[in-house]
Amino acid sequence: MRSKVEVNADQALKVIDLSTTQLIKKFDTDFTQEVIEYASKFFENVENVKSCIQCATCTGSCPSGRETAWRVRKLIRQIQLGLKNAAIRNDVLWDCTTCYTCQERCPRLIPITDIVRAVRNIAVRNGFMLPRHVQVAGLMIKHGHAVPINDEVKAVRKEIGLSELPPTVHSYPDALGEVKKLLDETGFTKLVEEASKGVQK
Amino acid sequence: MSKYAYFLGCLTPNRYPGIEAATIDLLRMFDIELDYMKGTSCCPAPGVFGSFDLETWLTVAARNISIAEEMGRDITLTCNGCFATLQEADHMLKGNRELVKLINNHLSKVGRQYKGTVNVVHVIEILYNEIGPEKIRDRVVQPLDGIKVACHYGCHFLKPSSVRQKGNPENPTMLEELVEAVGATPVEYKDKKMCCGAGGGVRAGKIDVALEMTRKKLDAMIEAGADCITTPCVFCQFQFDQGQTEINNKLGVEKYKVPVVFITQLIGLALGISPRRMGLHRHRIPVKPVLDKIFH
Ligand code: SF4
Ligand code: SF4
Numbered sequence: 001m002r003s004k005v006e007v008n009a010d011q012a013l014k015v016i017d018l019s020t021t022q023l024i025k026k027f028d029t030d031f032t033q034e035v036i037e038y039a040s041k042f043f044e045n046v047e048n049v050k051s052c053i054q055c056a057t058c059t060g061s062c063p064s065g066r067e068t069a070w071r072v073r074k075l076i077r078q079i080q081l082g083l084k085n086a087a088i089r090n091d092v093l094w095d096c097t098t099c100y101t102c103q104e105r106c107p108r109l110i111p112i113t114d115i116v117r118a119v120r121n122i123a124v125r126n127g128f129m130l131p132r133h134v135q136v137a138g139l140m141i142k143h144g145h146a147v148p149i150n151d152e153v154k155a156v157r158k159e160i161g162l163s164e165l166p167p168t169v170h171s172y173p174d175a176l177g178e179v180k181k182l183l184d185e186t187g188f189t190k191l192v193e194e195a196s197k198g199v200q201k
Numbered sequence: 202m203s204k205y206a207y208f209l210g211c212l213t214p215n216r217y218p219g220i221e222a223a224t225i226d227l228l229r230m231f232d233i234e235l236d237y238m239k240g241t242s243c244c245p246a247p248g249v250f251g252s253f254d255l256e257t258w259l260t261v262a263a264r265n266i267s268i269a270e271e272m273g274r275d276i277t278l279t280c281n282g283c284f285a286t287l288q289e290a291d292h293m294l295k296g297n298r299e300l301v302k303l304i305n306n307h308l309s310k311v312g313r314q315y316k317g318t319v320n321v322v323h324v325i326e327i328l329y330n331e332i333g334p335e336k337i338r339d340r341v342v343q344p345l346d347g348i349k350v351a352c353h354y355g356c357h358f359l360k361p362s363s364v365r366q367k368g369n370p371e372n373p374t375m376l377e378e379l380v381e382a383v384g385a386t387p388v389e390y391k392d393k394k395m396c397c398g399a400g401g402g403v404r405a406g407k408i409d410v411a412l413e414m415t416r417k418k419l420d421a422m423i424e425a426g427a428d429c430i431t432t433p434c435v436f437c438q439f440q441f442d443q444g445q446t447e448i449n450n451k452l453g454v455e456k457y458k459v460p461v462v463f464i465t466q467l468i469g470l471a472l473g474i475s476p477r478r479m480g481l482h483r484h485r486i487p488v489k490p491v492l493d494k495i496f497h
Contacts, residue, residue, distance in 0.1 A: 041255075041300075042255050042259070042293060042300070044363075063392075063395050063396045063398075063414055064396075064403070064410070064414070066414075066417075067410055067413045067414055067417075068410055094252075094401075094402060094403070094406050094407060095403060095407065095410055096401050096403075097248065097356070097396045097398060097399070097400040097401040097403045097411075097414070098247065098248035098251075098252075098356070098357075098400050098401035099356040099360070099395075099396035099400060099401070100356055100357075100360035100361045101356075101360070101396075103360070103361055104360055104361065104362060104370060104371075111361075113361065114361075116252075116401075117248070117251050117252050117255065118255070120252040120253070121252065121253065121254055121255055124252075124253050124254065129253070130402075130406040130407070132405055132406050132407075133249070133253070133402060133405060133406050136249060136402075136405045137250075137253060140242075140243055140245060140250065144242035144243060145211045145215060145242060145243045146211050146243045146245065146246055146249060146250075146405075147211040147212055147215050147216060147243075148211070148215060149214070149215040150215070153215055153216060153218060156218055156219070156480055156483050157214075157218045160218060160219060160222050160477065160478050160479075160480050161222065161478065162214075162218050162221060162222055166209055166214030166215065166218075166221075167209075167237045167238075167239050167240075168209055168214060168239075168240065168241050168242065169240055169241065169242045170214075170215075171239070171240075172239060172240040174240070175239070175240025175241075175242070176242070178240075178264065178311040178313070179242045179261065179264070181310060181311050182257075182260055182261060182264060182307060182308070182310070182311060183257065183261070185260075185307050185310050186254065186256055186257040186260050186307055187254075187257075188253070188254055188257040191253070191254055191257075192253070
């Protein structure tokens with residue numbers, strides 16, 4: 001069947017007179033492969049992403065989608081079609097709370113939430129990171145805690161009979177040194193630095 | 202006596218130390234000793250650091266696990282985020298030699314190694330499986346009669362079920378059974394299993410989105426007549442407790458003031474642990490109305 005399909009290909013909105021199958025062929029599937037390969041390093045069944053039938057069970061289950069423009073089904077479609085920029089250059093990608101409801105319910109057993117995390121990794125590597133996330137990453141790099149202690153809570157700890165500083169990296173400078181070294185070693189410190197400059201490859 | 206390595210994470214020791222005290226004291230009443238894991242860092246948060254770089258997330262998680270391996274003890278914790286990270290990292294590494302090689306190569310630079318010799322157990326599993334509601338009921342000195350509790354499980358205790366392997370996440374009853382064991386009444390409310398809104402870096406990155414989701418849940422809890430919220434996740438606790446003050450400020454209202462009491466704090470109240478030791482007086486939303494009802 002021939003139909004008029006509107007596709008938001010990267011920036012340009014094109015109207016293409018093609019069947020869906022022809023359409024899929026027409027798109028650059030490098031991104032499809034990139035996502036599958038990257039995510040498969042960590043997660044199982046990622047290649048199921050190819051078998052999405054756009055049933056919308058995921059989006060229908062999504063608590064974030066109730067409040068925002070985030071449509072997880074659309075991300076899966078963008079992956080199938082290789083629409084990398086549309087997927088990673090959009091802030092809505094960061095509206096998913098990773099609640100896993102969609103992943104639990106997908107009839108095609110697509111590890112949707114795992115894929116969301118992998119696509120976000122790819123976004124960060126391409127210089128797309130929310131400013132507030134850069135700050136949180138900075139706290140981790142500096143303190144080894146995403147939420148470090150403060151004076152108010154130090155006082156509460158003492159008041160209720162606990163040590164003023166918890167026995168975490170807060171109390172052990174050598175341990176903090178280990179964490180910092182690991183963050184350098186994996187390239188995380190540099191990754192965040194680059195992303196914070198808004199490097200957009 | 203059984204012993205666990207207690208993984209503190211960030212929010213428990215650095216925002217809700219009362220949860221740390223309550224959990225240690227409560228488990229000790231049942232001859233379960235919690236030994237601190239010294240020199241641990243952020244788990245790191247699964248939806249935040251897992252979204253930035255999975256390899257880093259896994260490496261730092263494996264370092265934390267290696268500390269418990271040195272202690273020779275299974276890990277327990279009081280945060281679904283920490284649970285998600287450490288349990289999933291352990292699950293991934295136990296099933297994937299390639300990943301272990303990659304991660305241990307990083308860890309060797311700081312003289313550490315992941316071996317895969319311990320398990321990660323959520324504190325609610327200790328309460329429900331190891332101790333059990335019956336034994337808890339036997340130790341109640343101050344029944345929480347008439348207290349209506351909205352149970353909030355949080356997302357990452359049961360999901361993804363393929364990794365957690367704790368059965369169907371759609372209709373759990375552990376929290377409700379524990380709440381009933383101390384004489385309180387769990388209330389049903391709309392969208393009970395829905396996310397609090399904080400996870401996945403949404404609180405960190407887009408606080409207004411997070412708070413809107415939180416508000417929807419709060420409206421449902423208030424409508425159901427809840428006297429307080431209970432949860433096994435310190436991050437959800439933070440989102441409900443701190444979040445209510447943020448929502449009130451944002452909207453210019455005072456409507457959102459449902460006290461939030463962690464599951465070990467709630468059981469602790471019934472078993473005679475002092476509210477002060479459990480830091481209840483330092484919660485953002487005053488817990489006093491609940492205490493007044495219990496100790497009238
Ligand atoms: S639930 Fe699964 S198959 Fe259905 S649209 Fe979502 S990803 Fe595709
Ligand atoms: S994991 Fe993300 S995309 Fe899936 S239902 Fe939850 S918020 Fe929506």
